[in-house]
Amino acid sequence: xxxxxxxxxxxxxxxxxxxxxxxxxxxxxxxxxxxxxxxxxxxxxxxxxxxxxxxxxxxxxxxxxxxxxxxxxxxxxxxxxxxxxxxxxxxxxxxxxxxxxxxxxxxxxxxxxxxxxxxxxxxxxxxxxxxxxxxxxxxxxxxxxxxxxxxxxxxxx
Numbered sequence: 001x002x003x004x005x006x007x008x009x010x011x012x013x014x015x016x017x018x019x020x021x022x023x024x025x026x027x028x029x030x031x032x033x034x035x036x037x038x039x040x041x042x043x044x045x046x047x048x049x050x051x052x053x054x055x056x057x058x059x060x061x062x063x064x065x066x067x068x069x070x071x072x073x074x075x076x077x078x079x080x081x082x083x084x085x086x087x088x089x090x091x092x093x094x095x096x097x098x099x100x101x102x103x104x105x106x107x108x109x110x111x112x113x114x115x116x117x118x119x120x121x122x123x124x125x126x127x128x129x130x131x132x133x134x135x136x137x138x139x140x141x142x143x144x145x146x147x148x149x150x151x152x153x154x155x156x157x
Contacts, residue, residue, distance in 0.1 A: 012044060013037045015067050015099075022095045023062050028088035033061050040068035047072035057081065058111050062092040070100045077103045081111035 009017070016037060023030060035043065047055065047069050053076055055069045060080035069078045082089050085108050096104045 010037075010041070012040055012068060012071055015071070016040060016064050019063050019067060019092055019095045023088050023091040026087075026091045028086070028091045030062060030088050033059070035064040035068065040064050043068040044072045047076060053077065055079070056111075060089060060092065060106060062088055063096050066096055066104060067099075070096070070103055077105075079105045079107060081107050081109070083110060084108065 016035075020030070043065055053073065055076065055078045057065055057069065057078055057080040060066060060082040063080075066078050066080050070076055089106070093104075093106050
């Protein structure tokens with residue numbers, strides 16, 4: 001009977017372990033939070049099926065979700081918001097930038113109040129497929145893929 005250790009890791013899971021190791025190997029402490037492999041796989045598939053090319057993410061931590069989004073397609077871009085610039089965040093950003101040059105932006109601060117948030121949310125909203133009439137309520141929301149159809153473009157939720 002195969003055990004969990006006998007299974008082969010997916011590319012996404014390997015990348016999650018690589019960023020984790022990079023952060024730890026560079027002396028950063030990791031404080032909870034972060035997507036599971038199953039959630040990252042779901043986010044990658046959701047990004048692919050939705051056709052989203054620009055994504056705004058609230059909460060970067062050590063980048064598991066950002067990696068899932070960026071792995072979805074070679075032209076996907078992500079703007080992530082993180083409250084602080086702790087060492088783990090800096091090391092994870094370094095890892096992401098090395099693998100996805102020019103495709104990830106990290107904004108430090110509260111996504112509800114930073115000046116960059118309005119512009120980033122507007123760009124992401126314009127790239128997402130909207131189902132239903134403009135301004136309608138018909139897009140599946142997820143904690144990382146924002147439900148832009150509930151908001152006017154450019155308005156912070």
